Amino acid sequence: MTSLWPRIEPLLAGVEKPARYIGMERGSRSPHHGPGAVSWLLVYPDTYEIGLPNQGLQILYEILNERPDAAAERSYAPWLDLAAALREHAVPLFSVDTHRPAADFDIVAFNLSAELVYTNLLECLDLAGIPVRGSQRDEDHPVVVAGGHCTFNPEPMTDFVDAFVIGDGEEPVGEMTECIGDWKRAGRPGGRTGMLRALAAVPGVYVPSMYDVEYDGPALRSVTPRFNDVPSVVEKRTVADLAEWPYPKEQLVPLIEVVHDRLNVELFRGCTRGCRFCQAGMITRPVRERPADQVRAMVEAGLARTGYDEVALTSLSSADFSGIDSLVSDLVNDQVGCGNVGVSLPSLRVDAFTVGIASEIQKVRRTGLTFAPEGGSWRLRQVINKLITEEDLYAAVEGAYSQGWRRVKLYFLVGLPTEMDEDTLGIAELARNVVKIGKQHTKQASCTVSVGGFVPKAHTPFQWFGQNGISELRRKITMLRDDLKKTAAQVRWHDPEATFAEGIASRGDRRIGAVIERVWRAGGTFQEWSEHFQLGRWTDAMAAEGLDPDWYVTRHRTEDEVLPWDHIAAGLHRDFLWQDWQSSLAAHGLPDCRWTPCYDCGVCTDYALEHVVAAAVPPAGGSQGTGQDLSNGGAVPVVLSPTRIAAS
Amino acid sequence: MRGDAGFPIRIAFTKQGKVRFISHRDVARAFERAFRIEQLPLAFTLGFSPRPKVSFGLALSVGHESDAEYLDLELAEPVAVEPLAAAISAALPEGIHVFDVVALADRAPALQEAVTLVEWNIEVVPGAAQESGVIDASPEPVAARVAAVLGSDTLVVDRVRKGKTTQEDIRPVIRRITVLGASEQGTLTTVELSTHPTSVRPAELVAVIGQEFCEGRVRRTRQWIERDGERLDPLAADPRIALEARAS
The missing domain is CATH 3.30.70.580 (Pseudouridine synthase I, catalytic domain, N-terminal subdomain)
Incomplete structure (x- = not known):
């Protein structure tokens, strides 16, 4: 198929940021599409600026293009102006690499990192000329695939996605390529259904059309495989050793400014801090560190190849990397290339140690400093297992202001389980004390308090918790704003209505698919963008489908309830999660199993995995999330909660 | 600096x-x-x-x-x-x-x-079709409009600066407009525009030629530094004198 570029080019004169659609990034490929190659279009269903930096997509792009039997290109959701122009001129969605039509690919694979992008997946399929519903596709249509954290509850998207990849994608994409290549070479036995059934046999791949769902009134009764060669539970895939996957080797360098516009090198995957609200921490276990020498080599090669002057060392909690302090000071002091390279650590623990690292970093360039205590009181932080003491926080901000920072940002959740008004007002108290500490160092000291509404997620101890409704979240945010009026603390908050819609999509079952389709048909794309979000589209769609939003969002689940994602396994035993939920309600914390004995959450034992951690002791400083003073050495004398679970 | x-x-x-x-x-x-x-x-x-x-x-x-x-x-x-x-x-x-x-x-x-002078290749194409009918942006009508522009003494346009609308005469900075011939969608012109005391964007120039036209492909072809009545290429205008030459 020839490139669509001659038809796209005239449309670009009339759209915002036309460079979103031209490709040409350093590191991009023009892969050879031959009859022997299975072609993948990797789509991030949000704008180019948000989607391009996604490391998961870039890793798969490279891995697939290294294979002789595959070819991969990329696409992103066109902004509203181009989407309208494409429809008006009957030009389909295209890849940015060689501007091929999306429907010409064998596989169209979406990255689902956030629930509010779901409607954009439908928009992309429709622009591509692919029927949005899987049941309406035939043998000539691409297979529609999705991966990313959201697929740990795939049910709301099962009407639209033919196959979900659960967990790390590095290995399954190769196996899927072989599976589909074999099917094509064998003359497409069994047609589209035959191919989907073959895909269902690939470990970690969930093909929803191979399952029957039964309801009992509003309740879900069962999700059962229709054939005995289809797994009754789909287990997540996990890359055991990150050292074997030094990707991306050639990170894409966009021509326009994007989010996270810098070299990104992944320090480790997984996190066992055990924050109970955090889906990422739960579903990516165990901790797998990249060897420090490989990190150094990737930073050096990456800076030399990209010309970036900033590198971010990424993970879910970068200060927990073994030997992080020496790694950072090496990078800051052994300036490669032209020098003046900034280092950033996107997720920092809250303690003085991390500020020490941050001040090392700011020798080159001063970046913002964000801490996430998440909860406003020690009691609530025990409930959510974010065991940061007030002393940790005050030591951290003392360090920050004394080293010249004038503004720190604090991130909190509201609507957490057991939260009382005194917990919410505790946020204001913390903020006032932070400002007070800052004023001792600089008159201009201020702090930004950023507040998000909590949305319970699948495969976390809070999956049974009834989310706070809109009015309750609004009341808490207003209370907090009132309490912080006329202080140097600025409050920013996330729209509780968007939080509510996210709640519908996060723990929904298959019946939510029709709701998502209605929201999309009513024009509800780019729902993460506040200017395009209208709750009415969601509540109207729920009403039209006869579904009660509160049943999905604000209702507490019971222990015996069949959850829509029970047939998807992240390795965490259900009784571990339930026990952790009960511990949470009793305000019992749980230590980090990376450095303390195993409490048998199920992941390592079930998948024969181990933590890959270079140091047997936690990095120095603060309470290390144990809530205890650890200044006397590395040992972690913690047993906060007697919650060992008997093996089931 | x-x-x-x-x-x-x-x-x-x-x-x-x-x-x-x-x-x-x-x-x-x-x-x-x-x-x-x-x-x-x-x-x-x-x-x-x-x-x-x-x-x-x-x-x-x-x-x-x-x-x-x-x-x-x-x-x-x-x-x-x-x-x-x-x-x-x-x-x-x-x-x-x-x-x-x-x-x-x-x-x-x-x-x-x-830099005081810029040369452009500007394609003049029909603007959004109006009810009055098809817009003819072929060389003949465009050349007639160009002649009118070049023949005028003043060309006052509205300029918005910092929210305020002011009027400016852009005729003095239009140094040359030459109609080269037909392009795929209209007419290709080459123009020279001064950058001082004010500058004119290609789209503004096309609008001055005719409100019903708009710019198609636009390409900057030369830039000049004018000094003492001479046109200098920016690469040649301020060369570094070798150290020994400077010492003498």
Whole structure:
């Protein structure tokens, strides 16, 4: 198929940021599409600026293009102006690499990192000329695939996605390529259904059309495989050793400014801090560190190849990397290339140690400093297992202001389980004390308090918790704003209505698919963008489908309830999660199993995995999330909660 | 900004093809990355966020191409300039091609002030079709309109600056308009526009030629520094004099 570029080019004169659609990034490929190659279009269903930096997509792009039997290109959701122009001129969605039509690919694979992008997946399929519903596709249509954290509850998207990849994608994409290549070479036995059934046999791949769902009134009764060669539970895939996957080797360098516009090198995957609200921490276990020498080599090669002057060392909690302090000071002091390279650590623990690292970093360039205590009181932080003491926080901000920072940002959740008004007002108290500490160092000291509404997620101890409704979240945010009026603390908050819609999509079952389709048909794309979000589209769609939003969002689940994602396994035993939920309600914390004995959450034992951690002791400083003073050495004398679970 | 210790260079480059859709700022960032990839001995600004000392010439709008763009870069030490064009080009996106690099005199006037005259190729095409019918942007009617423009003494247009609408006469900066012939969708012209005392964007010029027209493909073809009645190529205007020559 020839490139669509001659038809796209005239449309670009009339759209915002036309460079979103031209490709040409350093590191991009023009892969050879031959009859022997299975072609993948990797789509991030949000704008180019948000989607391009996604490391998961870039890793798969490279891995697939290294294979002789595959070819991969990329696409992103066109902004509203181009989407309208494409429809008006009957030009389909295209890849940015060689501007091929999306429907010409064998596989169209979406990255689902956030629930509010779901409607954009439908928009992309429709622009591509692919029927949005899987049941309406035939043998000539691409297979529609999705991966990313959201697929740990795939049910709301099962009407639209033919196959979900659960967990790390590095290995399954190769196996899927072989599976589909074999099917094509064998003359497409069994047609589209035959191919989907073959895909269902690939470990970690969930093909929803191979399952029957039964309801009992509003309740879900069962999700059962229709054939005995289809797994009754789909287990997540996990890359055991990150050292074997030094990707991306050639990170894409966009021509326009994007989010996270810098070299990104992944320090480790997984996190066992055990924050109970955090889906990422739960579903990516165990901790797998990249060897420090490989990190150094990737930073050096990456800076030399990209010309970036900033590198971010990424993970879910970068200060927990073994030997992080020496790694950072090496990078800051052994300036490669032209020098003046900034280092950033996107997720920092809250303690003085991390500020020490941050001040090392700011020798080159001063970046913002964000801490996430998440909860406003020690009691609530025990409930959510974010065991940061007030002393940790005050030591951290003392360090920050004394080293010249004038503004720190604090991130909190509201609507957490057991939260009382005194917990919410505790946020204001913390903020006032932070400002007070800052004023001792600089008159201009201020702090930004950023507040998000909590949305319970699948495969976390809070999956049974009834989310706070809109009015309750609004009341808490207003209370907090009132309490912080006329202080140097600025409050920013996330729209509780968007939080509510996210709640519908996060723990929904298959019946939510029709709701998502209605929201999309009513024009509800780019729902993460506040200017395009209208709750009415969601509540109207729920009403039209006869579904009660509160049943999905604000209702507490019971222990015996069949959850829509029970047939998807992240390795965490259900009784571990339930026990952790009960511990949470009793305000019992749980230590980090990376450095303390195993409490048998199920992941390592079930998948024969181990933590890959270079140091047997936690990095120095603060309470290390144990809530205890650890200044006397590395040992972690913690047993906060007697919650060992008997093996089931 | 320029100290005697530094080694300023002037870089001449094109911006053609798909890459014309990136902004002026994006071009600047692409160059900064290219300088790092090639590990040039950059001189940095002081302060919390040290930046390479780069100064750009006239901005080029998103969507416009150019055969003749310039930027000045301060290096921390002298380098051989001959290999630089090919090296920097290799680190830039396709369509941005460095075709020459020269060593620049210390304290050479900044490009933004020094460049006084720009030559463009501008395609005049029909604007959005109006109810009155089809707009004819073929060479004959366009040439008639061009003659009228060139024949007028003043051309007053509304300019919005800082929210205030003022009126300006742009006739003095229109130095030449030549109709070259038919293009695929309209008429190709070549024009020369002064950048002082005011500047005229290609779209404004097309609107002056005829409200019913709009710009099609636009390409900057030359930039000139006019000094003492002479037109100088920006690469030739302020050459660095070799050290021994300066000493004498």
